Amino acid sequence: MFDPILQLEHITKSFDGKKILNDFDLEIGRNEFVTLLGPSGCGKSTILRIIGGFVRPDSGRVFFEGQDITMLPPEKRNVNTVFQKYSLCPHKNVEENIAFGLKLKKKSSDYIRDKVKYALKLVNLDGFEKRDTLSLSGGQQQRVAIARAIVNEPEVLLLDEPLGALDLKLRHEMQRELIKIKKEVGITFLYVTHDQEEALMRSDRIIVMNKGIIQQAGDSQSIYDEPQNAFVADFIGESNIIDGIMVKDLLVNIQGVDFPCVDTGFGENNPVDVVIRPEDLEIVKAGEGYLTGQVISIIFKGAYYEIKVKVNDYEWMIQSVDPAPIGELVGLTIDPDNIQIMHKPLRDDEEVVRDE
Amino acid sequence: MNEDKVRNGNRRSLLSGPYALWIAGFTILPLIVIMKYALTDKTGAFTTANLTAIFTDPINRKALWLSLKIAVGTTLICILLSYPMVLAMKHLGLGKKGFSLFIIILPMWMNFILRVLAWQMILSNNGLLNLLLTTLGFEPVRIANTETAIMIGSVYDYLPYMMLPIFTAIMEINEDLIEAAKDLGAGGFTVFRKVIFPLSIPGLLSGFVMVFVPSMTSFVIADILGGGKLQLIGNIIEQEFTTANNWPAGSGLSVMLMLLVLISTAFTMRRKTEGRESALW
Numbered sequence: 132m133f134d135p136i137l138q139l140e141h142i143t144k145s146f147d148g149k150k151i152l153n154d155f156d157l158e159i160g161r162n163e164f165v166t167l168l169g170p171s172g173c174g175k176s177t178i179l180r181i182i183g184g185f186v187r188p189d190s191g192r193v194f195f196e197g198q199d200i201t202m203l204p205p206e207k208r209n210v211n212t213v214f215q216k217y218s219l220c221p222h223k224n225v226e227e228n229i230a231f232g233l234k235l236k237k238k239s240s241d242y243i244r245d246k247v248k249y250a251l252k253l254v255n256l257d258g259f260e261k262r263d264t265l266s267l268s269g270g271q272q273q274r275v276a277i278a279r280a281i282v283n284e285p286e287v288l289l290l291d292e293p294l295g296a297l298d299l300k301l302r303h304e305m306q307r308e309l310i311k312i313k314k315e316v317g318i319t320f321l322y323v324t325h326d327q328e329e330a331l332m333r334s335d336r337i338i339v340m341n342k343g344i345i346q347q348a349g350d351s352q353s354i355y356d357e358p359q360n361a362f363v364a365d366f367i368g369e370s371n372i373i374d375g376i377m378v379k380d381l382l383v384n385i386q387g388v389d390f391p392c393v394d395t396g397f398g399e400n401n402p403v404d405v406v407i408r409p410e411d412l413e414i415v416k417a418g419e420g421y422l423t424g425q426v427i428s429i430i431f432k433g434a435y436y437e438i439k440v441k442v443n444d445y446e447w448m449i450q451s452v453d454p455a456p457i458g459e460l461v462g463l464t465i466d467p468d469n470i471q472i473m474h475k476p477l478r479d480d481e482e483v484v485r486d487e
Numbered sequence: 488m489n490e491d492k493v494r495n496g497n498r499r500s501l502l503s504g505p506y507a508l509w510i511a512g513f514t515i516l517p518l519i520v521i522m523k524y525a526l527t528d529k530t531g532a533f534t535t536a537n538l539t540a541i542f543t544d545p546i547n548r549k550a551l552w553l554s555l556k557i558a559v560g561t562t563l564i565c566i567l568l569s570y571p572m573v574l575a576m577k578h579l580g581l582g583k584k585g586f587s588l589f590i591i592i593l594p595m596w597m598n599f600i601l602r603v604l605a606w607q608m609i610l611s612n613n614g615l616l617n618l619l620l621t622t623l624g625f626e627p628v629r630i631a632n633t634e635t636a637i638m639i640g641s642v643y644d645y646l647p648y649m650m651l652p653i654f655t656a657i658m659e660i661n662e663d664l665i666e667a668a669k670d671l672g673a674g675g676f677t678v679f680r681k682v683i684f685p686l687s688i689p690g691l692l693s694g695f696v697m698v699f700v701p702s703m704t705s706f707v708i709a710d711i712l713g714g715g716k717l718q719l720i721g722n723i724i725e726q727e728f729t730t731a732n733n734w735p736a737g738s739g740l741s742v743m744l745m746l747l748v749l750i751s752t753a754f755t756m757r758r759k760t761e762g763r764e765s766a767l768w
Contacts, residue, residue: 184669279671283671
């Protein structure tokens, strides 16, 4: 049963005359791990700041456990935020930073001591109580920031790109730890990131946004395997997005060749977008696949090779464990299951983001 | 290679030569001369009487006490005026912030004596202030030539020196930090008490030194606004050197005053502020 803890209704917000959010709705369930994913400027951080109370929406309501909290200042809300830049007080040591919220709530010193100890253990910083915050590494500072937020036992923890400032290896480590912490404390996590890998790794539900509009919401698998438009397909993972014509149900024409597929309901002879993930394409001998083309580049990526094959004037990207020599003619084949058909974009926010 | 480095380092330290000469000629040498005068009487014999005179002579004692009162009062009022002002400026847009800063600095570009004389005009018994009060139907006040007048003048003159370092320190505080404190349940005043104020202490200490020390040692403001009736320790030192022509007594008072100021500022500075030293220490 879906038990909503946070509801955003018809939120609109503009900054300097530019509309960031327009009639935005969102519901978050108790104990959910929800990720807001989108490119920078898509409005995801603004949503978090509206929930945290740092930004007041121009119109619309925010409900927390059924109560309207739209006008409540941040210090009166039972949510806590982990900021991207840690935001630890430099004049306080680790223990004082973590105890800050509890002291304001006038908890007993025994309670505070136990809580701080527990929180430090949770973030793997046993015995760091008396350390100076400025002497800690970035990863350690972010752990302290997480501990500082969760000791207050908020109903909802807001995480604003908390791993954005960390290096890759540390980021992976912290991702796993966040899942562990989430399991241990069992509170609602609302996580904002532009990193699709981070989002896929641990969310119950991913909300992909662009230009202030929800493009797709669902679990990692459905977002990755069944993107609903070109923006989502392009933003989540690598993909080949190519024009096609839906001949009829279960048959799509790409580059003049008919491919069997599993999609229905797109009408007959309608132009569509087709998404094929690079790891789903298979290289076979020339003439044996659906398409035939020439290998134009190959890059070793560690676990696989990234191969580009040019068919007519489209360059297909293929990820394969077997190399193929440049210049060779090869065939391309694909399982019908792995062809994803999408409607052509109706609005510009559904289109692929192009770097200008 | 190491030797090269050392030699390079030595050569570079020669660059501080002009400054070292300046300090030696205009700070160290005069200090030695002053010390010599302070420790000898008029005949040239050794004595500590000049040093102890600051406490033993009742006139000196009274002047020292008045100086302390004025300096402490000026510093406190400057602090109390600076914080609300800086906090109000904090949220202004960039342009307005620059303009308000300009307004604060503007009086510093006018001649010091002129500013004090202006206050004499305003505060005198038939001055602007009383004119304003009587036209509004209030009783005129008699603050010309009082401690209050000296204090008003000192606050007016030294306020920018308190406000600017506090302004700089508070502007450096990351907005995230303030949001984080609010997020953890701190209301407006708690944010100030727990985050903004502690992080502004380096600025406050710089401001303290720049206001407390000059208002303790100055004599011009007391001369003009005190009407020559109220003597600060600075006035007495001035008179010992000029009218009384008693250099040993004046030197003794200067040395003691310097020691007192050093002790009081050192006492304030003892508190190490999270690895960042204030501007003067």
